[in-house]
Amino acid sequence: MPELPDVECLRRYVDATSLHQTIDAVAVDAPRMLKDTSAEKLRATLEGKTFRGTARHGKHLLIDVADGPWLMLHFGMTGRLDYARQEGEPPRHTRLEIRFAEGYRLVGIWQRRLGEIAIVTDPASFIEARGLGPDALDLGLDAFEQLFAGRRGTIKSALMDQRFIAGLGNVYSDEILFRARIDAARQARDLTDADLAELHRALLHVLRLAIERQADPERLPDSWLLPHRSTSAHCPRCGTRIEKVETAGRAGYRCPNCQA
DSSP states (O other): OOOHHHHHHHHHHHHHHSTTOOEEEEEESOGGGEESOOHHHHHHHHTTOOEEEEEEETTEEEEEETTSOEEEEEOTTTOEEEEEEOOSSOOTTEEEEEEETTSEEEEEEOSSSOOEEEEESOHHHHHHHHTOOOBGGGOOHHHHHHHTTTOOSBHHHHHHOTTTSBSOOHHHHHHHHHHHTOOTTSBGGGOOHHHHHHHHHHHHHHHHHHHHTTTOGGGSOTTSSGGGOSTTSBOTTTOOBOEEEEETTEEEEEOTTTTO
């Protein structure tokens, strides 16, 4: 589930809680989530150091280790972070625990072990090595339109392709398309300049407001599709029953009237 707004909120959470504290100990309870590293290397890289800042690209959170490389976290479908005092056992499903000398700990919680923990040289090298597209929030209209020149496939598959645009998944791509009144199954190459301009406007509006609302579904506007992602719900714009559709191999939702 975590998409760009969720990860941006987690980035700000780390900034607000976990910077400039000496790391006392690191524990990993999910070896298969480690990417090109080991628990021993992770401890050697982090222990005795501090975090001095953060960055985000798409769905990836990158934490700057003072006098060292960067810690990269990907949250898969269920990941989140929690910062609290070192009291008792860490929360259930904790896969990464970082203990600070000041008596607090930052833990990574993944109910399903589908996330990723890695040590990377720096954000730019990581982005290049992974072949990630530009971050969705960094795209101006001109760059957005240029990306779609000659793009094949459906518009939803394009929005969810991390090598094309980084940060969007099933939920927020549905929301953006709903706001722009564009059918998810429409071919990307068939979009007009006006369509692309409206899609770009919707993308920025949805992502920025979601971040402002802490990516909390209960705080998102009732006029959005997201609170109505069910075949028993009705479109908040026109009242038509919401339809479940499969696009790009993923089950999504749309209004068959507004997005005809």
